[in-house]
Amino acid sequence: MEYIIGMDGGGTKTTYAISCADQVSILGEPLEGAGTNPQIVGFQQMAERITLKLEELLQIHQIEKHQITAICGGFAGAGRSDDAEKARQALESKLLANGYHKYVSALIRSDLQIALKGAIPPEREQGMLIISGTGSNAAGLLRNGTMVKSGGWGHLLGDEGSGYAIAAAGLKAVVKAYDKRGPETTLSQLMLQTLGFEKETQLVTYMYQEQRDKSEIATLARLVSEAAENGDEVAAAIIRDAARDLADHVKSLHLQAGEYDAQTIVTTTGSVFKHMTQLRTAFIKELDERQLGIWTQAHGTPVEGALIEAAESVSLEKRR
Amino acid sequence: MEYIIGMDGGGTKTTYAISCADQVSILGEPLEGAGTNPQIVGFQQMAERITLKLEELLQIHQIEKHQITAICGGFAGAGRSDDAEKARQALESKLLANGYHKYVSALIRSDLQIALKGAIPPEREQGMLIISGTGSNAAGLLRNGTMVKSGGWGHLLGDEGSGYAIAAAGLKAVVKAYDKRGPETTLSQLMLQTLGFEKETQLVTYMYQEQRDKSEIATLARLVSEAAENGDEVAAAIIRDAARDLADHVKSLHLQAGEYDAQTIVTTTGSVFKHMTQLRTAFIKELDERQLGIWTQAHGTPVEGALIEAAESVSLEKRR
Numbered sequence: 001m002e003y004i005i006g007m008d009g010g011g012t013k014t015t016y017a018i019s020c021a022d023q024v025s026i027l028g029e030p031l032e033g034a035g036t037n038p039q040i041v042g043f044q045q046m047a048e049r050i051t052l053k054l055e056e057l058l059q060i061h062q063i064e065k066h067q068i069t070a071i072c073g074g075f076a077g078a079g080r081s082d083d084a085e086k087a088r089q090a091l092e093s094k095l096l097a098n099g100y101h102k103y104v105s106a107l108i109r110s111d112l113q114i115a116l117k118g119a120i121p122p123e124r125e126q127g128m129l130i131i132s133g134t135g136s137n138a139a140g141l142l143r144n145g146t147m148v149k150s151g152g153w154g155h156l157l158g159d160e161g162s163g164y165a166i167a168a169a170g171l172k173a174v175v176k177a178y179d180k181r182g183p184e185t186t187l188s189q190l191m192l193q194t195l196g197f198e199k200e201t202q203l204v205t206y207m208y209q210e211q212r213d214k215s216e217i218a219t220l221a222r223l224v225s226e227a228a229e230n231g232d233e234v235a236a237a238i239i240r241d242a243a244r245d246l247a248d249h250v251k252s253l254h255l256q257a258g259e260y261d262a263q264t265i266v267t268t269t270g271s272v273f274k275h276m277t278q279l280r281t282a283f284i285k286e287l288d289e290r291q292l293g294i295w296t297q298a299h300g301t302p303v304e305g306a307l308i309e310a311a312e313s314v315s316l317e318k319r320r
Numbered sequence: 321m322e323y324i325i326g327m328d329g330g331g332t333k334t335t336y337a338i339s340c341a342d343q344v345s346i347l348g349e350p351l352e353g354a355g356t357n358p359q360i361v362g363f364q365q366m367a368e369r370i371t372l373k374l375e376e377l378l379q380i381h382q383i384e385k386h387q388i389t390a391i392c393g394g395f396a397g398a399g400r401s402d403d404a405e406k407a408r409q410a411l412e413s414k415l416l417a418n419g420y421h422k423y424v425s426a427l428i429r430s431d432l433q434i435a436l437k438g439a440i441p442p443e444r445e446q447g448m449l450i451i452s453g454t455g456s457n458a459a460g461l462l463r464n465g466t467m468v469k470s471g472g473w474g475h476l477l478g479d480e481g482s483g484y485a486i487a488a489a490g491l492k493a494v495v496k497a498y499d500k501r502g503p504e505t506t507l508s509q510l511m512l513q514t515l516g517f518e519k520e521t522q523l524v525t526y527m528y529q530e531q532r533d534k535s536e537i538a539t540l541a542r543l544v545s546e547a548a549e550n551g552d553e554v555a556a557a558i559i560r561d562a563a564r565d566l567a568d569h570v571k572s573l574h575l576q577a578g579e580y581d582a583q584t585i586v587t588t589t590g591s592v593f594k595h596m597t598q599l600r601t602a603f604i605k606e607l608d609e610r611q612l613g614i615w616t617q618a619h620g621t622p623v624e625g626a627l628i629e630a631a632e633s634v635s636l637e638k639r640r
Binding site: 150151153154156157158168171172175176179180181203204207248249251252255256 | 470473474476477478488491492495499500501523524527528568569571572575
């Protein structure tokens with residue numbers, strides 16, 4: 001029996017999964033390990049952490065190293081081709097030294113590539129994935145297997161429609177209302193109460209504290225969603241704008257790809273799409289009205305995307 | 321002859337000026353010294369730097385300490401009343417120890433208060449000052465001598481219409497055009513050329529560099545202004561939005577004060593108003609169309625505002 005391995009490598013966590021080579025289906029539970037972003041831990045450390053964790057994975061499933069035919073991982077911090085090549089070299093020499101077959105290639109992808117690959121149903125040749133969590137970005141899979149991208153510029157240059165952007169817009173609305181530069185909003189009380197503040201001026205200390213994490217601020221987005229659902233017009237406008245901004249990513253992928261139409265599937269992932277019903281509904285409505293595609297639940301996880309890539313490389317190998 | 325002293329104390333620089341007590345008119349050139357923001361240098365250090373510099377000022381003009389009847393300073397970092405009180409105590413005891421009359425009170429104001437006081441022509445009882453440099457904020461002087469404020473929330477919560485906000489909007493337009501999420505704009509070439517970059521993705525490294533100063537980014541606002549003047553529609557929209565945002569501050573002061581009308585004078589200061597003709601014109605047009613006031617060149621500088629405050633305290637003292 002031949003097996004393949006998929007990895008989803010982030011900055012703080014890496015997920016490992018194993019599957020039979022001829023049909024992708026994760027065996028047992030995926031295994032979790034430390035972060036493997038090569039920009040953070042370095043390329044050697046990345047390769048070491050991976051090979052060590054693979055020992056554990058193989059042991060659990062009682063699979064021998066020579067049964068592994070392909071290994072594919074998507075890594076945050078391996079998006080640039082020279083970084084991907086460095087990661088591949090580091091990982092392959094480590095695998096070889098650890099007794100894997102010399103023909104086992106380590107396929108290095110970006111975190112976005114495997115997320116996209118996992119999200120698109122396998123029977124489809126093309127489709128899109130729109131991500132909105134703390135930040136926002138989007139990727140489209142083309143028929144020829146390549147990818148187009150939009151967004152991912154971070155909170156100062158972009159991230160429109162993201163949790164951070166929604167939270168920041170909510171906080172801005174609060175200070176505008178305080179200044180009487182904007183309409184009154186229930187967000188004022190909601191934000192202050194949640195943060196344990198008595199007055200708006202305390203938001204300055206909160207927002208500019210050096211250790212303040214963007215993802216912490218992004219959690220306040222749920223208050224905007226809550227206020228919108230309770231009829232607050234200021235909050236509702238922020239949610240509508242965010243949905244439009246996210247649909248703009250879909251439009252961007254259309255323009256870049258030139259092969260999508262109103263029937264192309266659009267999948268979504270991330271906490272914003274997951275938890276904000278009103279935003280998701282508005283987003284789907286935008287897709288419909290602007291004929292940008294058909295919303296579909298994402299098919300699988302990024303680690304499944306890595307497994308699919310691994311499986312495809314094996315079948316490609318066999319066809320040669 | 322009796323004299324008064326005015327000070328404009330910032331984080332990196334403090335300006336000192338001396339005038340006769342009965343009519344405010346700066347004698348000679350104002351003197352410059354180190355920063356005196358008490359939040360940065362501490363209250364004792366602030367008092368020491370000031371008294372040392374005053375020795376120099378008096379020596380230049382050959383004025384004796386006993387001829388000084390009032391000292392007033394506006395300080396960044398002394399906006400809160402408890403901080404102002406601490407600054408007053410530190411400065412007064414230092415002055416007393418250095419041979420000034422015991423009745424010389426040290427009047428502590430915020431940097432905004434003296435800027436406002438200096439900007440409004442002395443024959444007027446009321447008026448507004450709108451500031452747009454790296455950040456933006458506004459203040460209004462009421463007939464009873466008190467002040468209303470708007471803005472000053474920093475680049476993550478506000479600063480609408482500021483140099484930073486204009487520059488950031490310009491950079492966002494560039495990455496949107498790159499993504500095909502927004503229209504093409506001449507800003508792309510202008511920004512890249514000025515920063516010495518070959519492609520838009522390099523803007524990420526630029527924008528998120530830890531040591532990157534907000535004021536450095538704000539200088540890119542002039543490119544947006546330049547593009548707007550050359551007919552770029554994306555840039556022109558950014559300038560129009562900024563002018564409207566700044567006029568919103570005026571509207572806010574109206575709502576807070578309740579005593580302004582279409583004839584109230586609105587003064588402006590800061591690099592954005594100074595260097596961007598199109599923005600200033602659009603701002604004045606907004607004031608006119610929304611009946612928010614009459615634009616007037618700011619009368620004097622912040623240090624003159626401090627001198628006026630000092631002079632008023634003397635005449636008030638005499639009337640008692």
